[in-house]
Amino acid sequence: MQPLSQDEIRRSFVNCSKGEAKSLSLPAKFETIDWDNRDFLGWRDPKARDRAYLVAMLVNGPVGLALRAAPERRSAMRSNMCAFCQVTHSLTGIALFSARRAGAAGRHGNTVGTYACADLACSLYLRGKRKPELRQTKESLTEQETIDRMLGNLDNFVEQALREDV
Template sequence: MQELTADDIRASFINADDRDLELLDVPVSAALADWFALDFLAWRDPSTRRCYVIVELDGEPTGIVLRSAGSSSRARNSICNVCRTMQPGNQVALLSARKGGEAGERGDSIGTYMCADVSCHQNVRLAHPLAPGEFRASVDLAIDQAAHRMREFVRRVRDGD
């Protein structure tokens, strides 16, 4: 990713209203980030149940605001749709984003099950124990696929699909 300032981060959000931007606290980790090693920037604000994701789409930083569903899954385990890692059920949440454009103005939104702390970019880099008969795909492939799925989710929000 290209290096972003706090102003760049605030300007990147395509589905944020004035209230969202008022509540937005740019994380300290953004100032310390190794931007060239980031697939996407994501963080959660636990006080507002909002999550923020910024990816590069068509060479431009594109951010979305996500809202977490009020309760966590009752399932024992769940799989994040972005990083595809198995997590305890309370660590995967339904996150929804108001769509961009006219669809968003009508109140349309799109959601997916994602790591509740949006740490997908870190989770794909962790070594997980293998189940019997399971093989480990390339870590680089897992990283690329998670980044692709996150970009496609942001693209769907942006385009109002």
């Protein structure tokens, strides 16, 4: 991912007000982000754990989405898979995130949701820079193919959030 300034990140948000974007908490240690190993920027708000943010690079530039994380639930399931990177985590390693849709659809309360890595560090898991807590099944895809698949899944989620006709 190409490096972005704090102002570029704040301007990229499409599903919140300019005031909300201006006041959101940026990632901790922003100056040390390893942009070369990121395909999108995602982080949880350290001041409010139910808030998260992601910034994806689309053809026309960066697009940011403010997300809400659902409260953790107890379940009989022992693991779940991230819809973006397909990495399997224990239940605490996966979160249900929802994004208000952009424009009129969002103002009417329409949202889109997905299960994703709770720390939104998909790129780091796929590159082996961060280890998931569960053993992963071996895939026949190359690292680049898994990254491309993740980017396709991420783009699909962002495009759903940008749709105003639903």
